[in-house]
Amino acid sequence: MENLSNKKYWKNTLQELLSKKVLILFFLGFSAGLPFLLVFSTLQAWLKEVNIENVTIGFISWVAITYTLKFSWAPFLDRFNLPVLNIFFGRRRSWLIFSQLMTGLSIFILANISPNSENLIMFSFFAFLVAFFSATQDVALDAYRIEVAKIEEQGILGASYQLGYRIALITSGALALVIADNYSFEISYKIMAGLMLVGVISTLFAQEPSDFIERPQMKGNLIFSLYIEPLKDLLSRHKNAALIIMLILFYRASDLSMAPMAMPFYKDIGFTLTEIAYVAKTFGVFMSILGVIVGGILWKKLGGIRTLFFGSIMISSTTLMFFLMSILEKNMELFIATIALDNFTSGFAGTLMIAYLSSLTNKSYAGLQYAALFGLLMIPGKFLAGFSGLFEEAFGYSGLFLASAAIGIPAILISYYFYKNNIKV
Numbered sequence: 001m002e003n004l005s006n007k008k009y010w011k012n013t014l015q016e017l018l019s020k021k022v023l024i025l026f027f028l029g030f031s032a033g034l035p036f037l038l039v040f041s042t043l044q045a046w047l048k049e050v051n052i053e054n055v056t057i058g059f060i061s062w063v064a065i066t067y068t069l070k071f072s073w074a075p076f077l078d079r080f081n082l083p084v085l086n087i088f089f090g091r092r093r094s095w096l097i098f099s100q101l102m103t104g105l106s107i108f109i110l111a112n113i114s115p116n117s118e119n120l121i122m123f124s125f126f127a128f129l130v131a132f133f134s135a136t137q138d139v140a141l142d143a144y145r146i147e148v149a150k151i152e153e154q155g156i157l158g159a160s161y162q163l164g165y166r167i168a169l170i171t172s173g174a175l176a177l178v179i180a181d182n183y184s185f186e187i188s189y190k191i192m193a194g195l196m197l198v199g200v201i202s203t204l205f206a207q208e209p210s211d212f213i214e215r216p217q218m219k220g221n222l223i224f225s226l227y228i229e230p231l232k233d234l235l236s237r238h239k240n241a242a243l244i245i246m247l248i249l250f251y252r253a254s255d256l257s258m259a260p261m262a263m264p265f266y267k268d269i270g271f272t273l274t275e276i277a278y279v280a281k282t283f284g285v286f287m288s289i290l291g292v293i294v295g296g297i298l299w300k301k302l303g304g305i306r307t308l309f310f311g312s313i314m315i316s317s318t319t320l321m322f323f324l325m326s327i328l329e330k331n332m333e334l335f336i337a338t339i340a341l342d343n344f345t346s347g348f349a350g351t352l353m354i355a356y357l358s359s360l361t362n363k364s365y366a367g368l369q370y371a372a373l374f375g376l377l378m379i380p381g382k383f384l385a386g387f388s389g390l391f392e393e394a395f396g397y398s399g400l401f402l403a404s405a406a407i408g409i410p411a412i413l414i415s416y417y418f419y420k421n422n423i424k425v
Helices: 002-017 020-038 041-049 054-067 074-079 085-089 091-111 120-147 151-182 185-194 197-205 222-236 241-251 253-268 273-302 304-328 332-360 363-385 388-407 409-420
Strands: none
Touching: 020 041, 020 091, 020 120, 020 151, 020 185, 020 197, 041 054, 041 151, 041 185, 041 253, 041 273, 054 120, 054 253, 054 363, 054 388, 074 120, 074 222, 074 363, 085 091, 091 120, 091 185, 091 197, 120 151, 120 332, 120 363, 151 185, 151 273, 151 332, 222 363, 241 253, 241 304, 241 332, 241 363, 241 409, 253 273, 253 304, 253 332, 253 363, 253 388, 273 304, 273 332, 304 332, 304 388, 304 409, 332 363, 363 388, 388 409
């Protein structure tokens, strides 16, 4: 009887994986993931290649904080329609198409600016625009994903989205670096700009969410309707709101806080761009894809709280692998092991958090609530990341990686408390 039950479970899971909705989320995930490394590690490799100092690279990484602040304009995507485009595509798809086109255009312009001392401010500004329009796409896409699916489908859809996202990371990470190593970063970024059309085409084939989702009418004070009311709704529905917020704040802080120094670290201990491309940006991303799949399955099979606890331990633990690398310096076997564990954990924990944050939201306020929760997830790590270059200069790579690992301890303790007391998430 148990065998029949397991067969039915896997059959249903396979059918869900092959549905149109899941495939669309896969390609939209690719569109969401493509710009991220272009304003993060690939951008840092470009800056390192032209001899920009680590301290400056650390500060420029703050353009990626845009992803954490997207809650500030998310309500406008929930409440307002884009002129003309809305007539043809509906609210969610019109915002998606607009943000995808503007992201591609910004990447193309960035490709034409040389990151030297004279152009560094302009270069940083267009990197910021890439991050801004990419973050806008994320708001529209996260709301779209939440609105087109039931809560029990969010694990599978989150995994599909993450799978597409991770493949995009291979493209804008490994492929972009190999192209840059053989040609130039300028050519590499122009090719990446063209690939944003994948998102546009996917959106054209996507189905607009139902018009019958209840959206409370705007009344009284505009700020209250756009911001206070959705946040009040979010907090009032969760009695453990304070602990939930603390868990989200610290969950990814460990790995994110040291992330801007990963690429300079690889370069400083002797790895070439091509070696980094194949190990960190190809093999590593495949490991993250495996983590995405395992995370999606375990979320559905074991439930959220247990997998969240496991994920919190893995994040801090894998950060310690970088500490070992800083002691042994260039060691290809250790590099491969570190990348394997770190990327598997990133994919695993990323899927868990997408499903978890989605489960906390109300579809009536999907854009703002998810963006606000995602902002909480990213703000501590991204903020500290801006100082990672200064911290590395003062305490070395070893000190940076040890401190980053310690930052994740509160998330372990809180998720353990939820797990031990069987508090549902």
